[in-house]
Amino acid sequence: MTYEEAIFYVIAAITVAGGLGVVTARNVIHSALFLILALLGVAAVYVLLASEFLAIVQVLVYGGAVTILILFAMMLTRVRDIAGPIDGPQRPIAALAATVFLGTTVLAVTQTEWRGDTGEATVVSIDQIGEVLFTTWAMPFEIASLVLMVALVSAIVLARGEEGE
Amino acid sequence: MIPIDNFLVLSAILFSLGMYGVLARRNAVLILMSVELMLQAVVINFVAFAVYLNPETFTGIIFGIFVIVIAAAEVGLALAIILRLFRNRQISNVDEADLLKW
Amino acid sequence: MGMDQAWLIPAIPAAAFAVLLIFGPYLPRKGDWLAIAAIGASFVLVFPILADLLDQADGTTYVAGEKAWEWISFDLAAAGETFNIEIGFYVDPITIVMLAVVTLVALMVQVYSIAYMKGDPRYGWYFTVMSLFAASMLLLVLSNNLLLLYAGWEAVGFCSFLLIGFWWEKRSAAEAAKKAFITTRIGDIGLLIGIIMLWLEGPNTFNIQEIIAFAEEGGYGDTYLTGAVLFMFMGALGKSGQFPLHVWLPDAMEGPTPVSALIHAATMVVAGVYLVARMLPLFEVADPIALDVVLVVGLTTVMISATMGLAATDIKRVIAYSTLNSLGLMFVALGSSAVAAAMLYLFVHGFFKALLFLSAGSVIHATEEQDMRRLGGLAAKMPITAAMFAIGTLAMIGIIPLSGFWAKDEVLIFAEEEQHIIVYLVLLSSLAITGLYMTRLFLRTFLFAPREQETYDHAHESGLLMTVPLLILGLLATVGGFVVFDEVGEALGFPGGFAQFVFLHRAHEFDFQFDTAITSSVLAGGGAIVGWILWQNKAELAASIRDRFAPVATLLSNRYYVDEIYQFAIDRIVLVLGSIIAWFDRVVVNDGGVNGAANIGYFAGFEAKFLQSGRLPNYALAIVGGILVLSIAMLVTQV
Numbered sequence: 010m011t012y013e014e015a016i017f018y019v020i021a022a023i024t025v026a027g028g029l030g031v032v033t034a035r036n037v038i039h040s041a042l043f044l045i046l047a048l049l050g051v052a053a054v055y056v057l058l059a060s061e062f063l064a065i066v067q068v069l070v071y072g073g074a075v076t077i078l079i080l081f082a083m084m085l086t087r088v089r090d091i092a093g094p095i096d097g098p099q100r101p102i103a104a105l106a107a108t109v110f111l112g113t114t115v116l117a118v119t120q121t122e123w124r125g126d127t128g129e130a131t132v133v134s135i136d137q138i139g140e141v142l143f144t145t146w147a148m149p150f151e152i153a154s155l156v157l158m159v160a161l162v163s164a165i166v167l168a169r170g171e172e173g174e
Numbered sequence: 175m176i177p178i179d180n181f182l183v184l185s186a187i188l189f190s191l192g193m194y195g196v197l198a199r200r201n202a203v204l205i206l207m208s209v210e211l212m213l214q215a216v217v218i219n220f221v222a223f224a225v226y227l228n229p230e231t232f233t234g235i236i237f238g239i240f241v242i243v244i245a246a247a248e249v250g251l252a253l254a255i256i257l258r259l260f261r262n263r264q265i266s267n268v269d270e271a272d273l274l275k276w
Numbered sequence: 277m278g279m280d281q282a283w284l285i286p287a288i289p290a291a292a293f294a295v296l297l298i299f300g301p302y303l304p305r306k307g308d309w310l311a312i313a314a315i316g317a318s319f320v321l322v323f324p325i326l327a328d329l330l331d332q333a334d335g336t337t338y339v340a341g342e343k344a345w346e347w348i349s350f351d352l353a354a355a356g357e358t359f360n361i362e363i364g365f366y367v368d369p370i371t372i373v374m375l376a377v378v379t380l381v382a383l384m385v386q387v388y389s390i391a392y393m394k395g396d397p398r399y400g401w402y403f404t405v406m407s408l409f410a411a412s413m414l415l416l417v418l419s420n421n422l423l424l425l426y427a428g429w430e431a432v433g434f435c436s437f438l439l440i441g442f443w444w445e446k447r448s449a450a451e452a453a454k455k456a457f458i459t460t461r462i463g464d465i466g467l468l469i470g471i472i473m474l475w476l477e478g479p480n481t482f483n484i485q486e487i488i489a490f491a492e493e494g495g496y497g498d499t500y501l502t503g504a505v506l507f508m509f510m511g512a513l514g515k516s517g518q519f520p521l522h523v524w525l526p527d528a529m530e531g532p533t534p535v536s537a538l539i540h541a542a543t544m545v546v547a548g549v550y551l552v553a554r555m556l557p558l559f560e561v562a563d564p565i566a567l568d569v570v571l572v573v574g575l576t577t578v579m580i581s582a583t584m585g586l587a588a589t590d591i592k593r594v595i596a597y598s599t600l601n602s603l604g605l606m607f608v609a610l611g612s613s614a615v616a617a618a619m620l621y622l623f624v625h626g627f628f629k630a631l632l633f634l635s636a637g638s639v640i641h642a643t644e645e646q647d648m649r650r651l652g653g654l655a656a657k658m659p660i661t662a663a664m665f666a667i668g669t670l671a672m673i674g675i676i677p678l679s680g681f682w683a684k685d686e687v688l689i690f691a692e693e694e695q696h697i698i699v700y701l702v703l704l705s706s707l708a709i710t711g712l713y714m715t716r717l718f719l720r721t722f723l724f725a726p727r728e729q730e731t732y733d734h735a736h737e738s739g740l741l742m743t744v745p746l747l748i749l750g751l752l753a754t755v756g757g758f759v760v761f762d763e764v765g766e767a768l769g770f771p772g773g774f775a776q777f778v779f780l781h782r783a784h785e786f787d788f789q790f791d792t793a794i795t796s797s798v799l800a801g802g803g804a805i806v807g808w809i810l811w812q813n814k815a816e817l818a819a820s821i822r823d824r825f826a827p828v829a830t831l832l833s834n835r836y837y838v839d840e841i842y843q844f845a846i847d848r849i850v851l852v853l854g855s856i857i858a859w860f861d862r863v864v865v866n867d868g869g870v871n872g873a874a875n876i877g878y879f880a881g882f883e884a885k886f887l888q889s890g891r892l893p894n895y896a897l898a899i900v901g902g903i904l905v906l907s908i909a910m911l912v913t914q915v
Contacts, residue, residue, distance in 0.1 A: 062235075094200070098269075126178060163254070274890045275891075
């Protein structure tokens with residue numbers, strides 16, 4: 010086992026632990042904190058995949074903004090004060106479904122011979138990404154920015170409340 | 175070097191966990207967090223394929239960027255809706271919003 | 277006017293029927309004059325056609341006339357042939373005999389009916405159906421192909437149903453009509469099967485003469501042809517009331533008496549005889565067992581009807597049993613291939629049987645009573661009727677010189693020559709029994725002291741409209757038999773006499789055989805005398821014999837329990853089968869199939885609506901479930 014693989018396993022374990030914590034934590038805030046752990050773990054995975062740009066974007070957007078947003082939403086909707094079990098009645102079936110899905114996917118993945126498998130992660134430099142992003146993928150880029158603007162506007166409208174609030 | 179299967183299996187595990195969370199959790203915000211988890215898994219998959227199998231045209235990485243963008247926008251909007259729901263009905267459990275039934 | 281215009285004979289009464297059906301209620305006197313004019317025209321038209329037939333005769337060989345129009349014709353792609361149905365008319369000596377009997381008796385009966393049915397609320401309808409009946413019977417007799425014959429056959433059965441159930445408010449009349457129709461229908465199925473069989477293997481035609489020619493050349497297989505003719509004989513069985521389908525005829529007496537005279541004595545019931553006579557060449561070609569069946573059936577009918585006649589008390593019923601007796605005799609003649617004898621008997625039987633019925637009708641009309649236990653001594657009050665009834669009785673018994681004697685003798689002669697001695701002996705014994713019961717009928721109704729004084733006081737002779745037909749028929753019943761003599765035949769214009777007129781293979785001379793005449797006269801006369809002794813005055817002798825042989829008497833008066841057997845069969849078999857099928861139709865087809873199919877939709881929808889629980893996790897689970905199924909399927913099929 011090369012030391013890269015060892016590092017991978019450690020990071021993978023951390024990420025999976027975070028994921029587990031998200032879905033099984035009793036306390037909602039703990040769940041959110043575990044999410045932060047998972048997200049940062051994923052950023053580390055991106056580094057292992059030789060995509061540093063993505064790792065940085067992940068940390069900035071998710072670790073910075075999304076988690077704060079989620080915590081704010083939890084605060085505004087008083088999640089801690091609401092009574093009742095935190096998990097719904099579908100728990101066993103959900104577990105079963107998830108397990109089955111996991112089984113089929115792992116089976117599919119390990120059985121398949123991936124075409125063009127070079128066996129190692131090629132480094133894609135940031136200037137390559139940038140160049141492609143503004144030439145080949147310029148249109149989706151603009152649309153993405155539009156989407157963001159629309160989301161922003163509608164979030165404000167939705168969350169604003171009635172006049173006088 | 176790490177074989178690609180490792181990343182794909184990791185992605186599968188994360189996706190399954192997220193799927194479980196979506197189906198089992200009651201609170202809307204928790205479900206949203208599980209969805210986020212699933213999206214992360216998807217992006218890992220995309221990037222792994224791009225880097226290992228398709229390094230010349232690394233479409234997967236671009237995909238990943240856009241997924242993050244859209245996911246962020248979606249989280250914002252989803253939370254706005256949850257806030258609205260909470261303000262109107264004082265609930266944030268997903269199985270209490272069941273007016274569209276038979 | 278010749279044989280080519282033979283189509284007019286059925287067409288005129290048919291036209292009268294159509295007019296009466298639509299306009300009858302509005303015509304003066306409900307149109308009875310129209311019906312009578314139509315049947316009278318048909319009767320008159322028989323003579324020019326007969327003259328034409330005689331003209332075209334070559335010495336003693338008669339040439340039959342035929343005229344046909346094509347009606348339906350289309351190509352049968354599967355068989356590679358064309359399917360033809362034609363409307364055609366065929367005139368030969370047998371046809372002429374039938375035409376003469378049918379038109380004359382129909383005319384007499386309809387004139388009689390004017391007085392008999394007077395005042396009936398459905399007077400017009402009576403004459404309408406009578407016209408339809410006349411048209412159908414004449415069509416049956418004149419048709420040249422089996423399909424048209426079958427059409428006429430069914431139509432007369434239908435008219436019989438309508439007329440038997442004429443007074444359908446009376447439950448027994450409705451039941452009798454139903455019984456008649458169903459019983460004859462059972463026979464008709466056989467007829468249809470026979471017709472189809474003949475057509476299927478035959479020369480692709482329904483034409484009777486062509487089928488006969490084809491059969492005589494050996495076109496049909498032996499067993500096949502025997503089967504076909506036996507099926508056709510089934511139809512004759514039903515229509516002519518032979519055993520075992522005889523049960524409807526006595527019950528058919530529920531209808532008005534003129535109806536009984538026309539349909540159940542002179543015309544419709546002899547349609548079976550006509551059919552067998554017409555198809556006799558086929559019977560000859562087929563296995564001899566076919567003719568033996570005809571013979572045995574006829575004999576059985578003769579014996580059971582004669583014995584049942586001894587026990588019946590309704591005067592119309594006794595005459596009905598005598599009709600069965602006569603029909604059996606005709607079939608015995610046919611079974612011995614004696615077409616001439618059978619047609620002769622048919623000819624004279626039409627007259628004396630109609631006479632008997634109409635006289636009985638005269639009695640019923642005058643006294644409102646049908647049971648002979650309540651009649652008696654009416655000869656004093658109704659002399660003409662009594663005399664005519666006497667003539668009819670003597671003709672039936674077969675006393676010389678009346679017509680019935682000559683006809684019966686001819687049958688006996690043929691039976692003696694052609695058949696086993698047992699047949700002859702059975703016929704002789706039936707002569708004696710006939711003498712017995714007919715005498716009983718006459719005595720109890722007309723002679724000696726009246727049983728009920730009130731009924732006796734009511735009795736009166738009937739008016740002219742009823743007595744004149746009686747007189748005409750009485751005259752014919754008396755002299756009709758003399759056509760047996762060749763001299764008479766030639767005098768009337770038939771070259772070679774009547775014997776040459778109607779025959780099958782060779783002309784059989786109607787010779788007068790002394791010994792047969794003596795034997796039959798002795799037996800018939802003896803029967804009559806014994807009857808006189810038994811039933812004279814108060815009939816104490818007959819009553820004491822009846823008491824001594826009580827079981828036999830019960831058997832006879834219950835008509836050999838044949839009706840009960842049939843009813844049992846119907847109740848246990850037919851109705852049970854029907855109820856099973858009805859259950860199947862009601863439960864499986866309707867409730868299960870039709871309603872069930874509809875309910876599936878309803879309940880499926882009802883159960884499916886619970887899927888809309890309104891809860892997001894459920895919907896999410898459904899989505900996930902679908903994805904899982906798909907992914908597993910893809911995994912399995914790829915791997």
